[in-house]
Amino acid sequence: MPSRFVFAVGAILVLAACGGSTPSGNGLGSGALVVGVIAPFTGADAGLGPAYYAACLPAALSINNNGGVGGRQVSCSKFDTRGEPADALPAANQMIASNSNLMAVVGCTSDEASTVVSVIDKAHIPMFCMTGQSEFNKTTLKYFHRLVPADVYDAYAMVGNALFGSTHPKYTKAALVFGDDIGSQAFVQPATTAFTKLGGTISINQPIHLGASSYRTEVQAMLATHPDVILTEALGSAGTYLKEVKTQNNGQMIPFIGSSATIDPVWFKQVTDAIGINDVLKYYGGVDLGYTFSGPAYTEFLTNLNASASQFADAPKYKQRGSTLHLYDGIIMTALAMVMTNSSDPSVYNPKIIDIANGATGATVVNTYKDGVAALKAGKSIRFEGAGGQNNFNQWNNSQSGYILVGYDKDGGEVKVGELTPSQTSQIIAAGGS
């Protein structure tokens, strides 16, 4: 009997020792870790996936060059949703089923968020989604995180640019030209409400079918309403639409204001190819979250982004893409949460992501993974302020921040041209009803 007992205890001890390599909540384990990038890499929104992949690669480099997550190296895997819910679900299932070592998921745009978010949440994998859909404004899903404001605020910022932008006269007659996808259509109602309540008129609301071969008749109908400005997000089809605007308007562009998603190298190239760089510089206005594109966090990001070119040649083009910066920060915060809890069990480290983002009173501000790990090892409480700036999560895992008004320079770099005052911002939000 005693020998059986000793054997049983011995077996338990051996199993416990082996358990170090599994995500048990005790120790960081061993073996590679994977960040899943679930987004459209093909289809009409194929420009989105690369921006998120470009976030993951430098984050993995930053972590791996500084000892990994407790020695575990991080890699990035792409999962193509084609921008279609029907394709997104099997992609999400495959991602989860084939990767037992997923530490986080990034991407999940408005194209597929409604489909994949609950699946990822049920698998208990922390995710950072780039959806602006209002259904996530007060989500109770624990593993969902959103580092950018909901689309409604993006729409308000576009309205603010049209009405209060200092680089152009006040626009009071706007044409709304948004893609007929879920994400783009989320802008229409808040933009319409806010713009009209503040004295503007919507000359036409034109949902356009993304990927269509031409928009001649649509453009003719839009031009017939004589708008002062076009408010738009029609990713993938912007070049075709705007070129037809220029052609049918006798070579003359109409000012156009894009959402924050139009601060994107793919969009910039497409539109400059179509209408020419001079018209983009002269007639384009955009909105974006207030990035500084400087400081130690951004320098670390940029260094690793440029180094990622060996894996993804276009990576350096995303140096000023807001979503790239934010998702990079999300992955770093996840890795820090794992180090902080000394656990690879998502149910243990997931709640700490928000603690690290928001920081407790007296927390040490860190800007890089390396500094974060050092501070944690010194027993300090930390607040991570990354390449995308400070984060402020609310109780629904949504991080809020303000907008600036932007344009492009001739090389496709973002240029700040103004910002909305707190009073203007409140005015628009009140008019929009949020």
Add this chain to the structure above:
Amino acid sequence: MDLFVAAFGFGLVSMSVIAIAAVGFTMQFGITNMINLAYGEVMITSAYVAYYLNRAGLTIWVGMAAGALFGALFSFLLNRFLYAPFLGKGTSYLGMVIVSLAVSLMIANLLLPIVGYYPVSYHEDAGRLIRWGGIVLTRDQIIIIGIAVVLMLAIHALLTYTRLGKAMRATAANPTLARNCGIPTRRVIDAVWLITGALCGMAGVVAALDSDSFAIANGATFLITVLAAAVLGGAGQPYGAMIGAVLIGLITELSAAAWSPQYKEVVAFGILVLVMVLRPQGLLAKRGALAAAG
């Protein structure tokens, strides 16, 4: 009213683009009995050939000729080295559709790392606007309409007045009988792939030029419209494909003028479904140049 007149003009451009592609597609099917689902990808590949030549400093019209040449050679080789061996082994009709679908996916995925996912545009000044009544067209759009008219007349002349055209029709009607009558059907089929491939390549460049901005994903979009026009007119019937192109081209533009533009394809494909219900064989089945007797 002005908008409808303008939409009619735009419809002329759309139907011209569709007609060039749909006639090539339907001839391929009519004579070789092969539904080539890789057609859209050959179109977009040809569009990229023209794009790179255009970026190298050549005009888009030279690029269009090169695109047609590329489309002809690519389609010919595709048949010789891929489709024909499968057909020779007795692969079923459905099997060949799957093979062509696989080829389509392979082309798209092989092309992606080369051309990237970025939408691109030709360096081409579309020329000044020409207004006639309520119709507003650019110089390039008028050239596209002209190219389509010339090509349609050329196809008509080929099928009606030339020995090759008559051999094509005989091969389409009954390949065994045609071979027994001394028609070199294999060479006729080679010629069909070359001619329809050239139409496919040219259609790709014209469609890309007409779109102003195009990306690799457009290959699949092109194919859907081409299939719709071909089926609407009667599969395998070049004149049917021309009528199908006219209907789809005009309906999409006019419906965009009449209702919300997001429904324009719904309306066009709704009419396609209606025609299929009322006349499943298509509008011109057994009445076109390639129709079998009976």
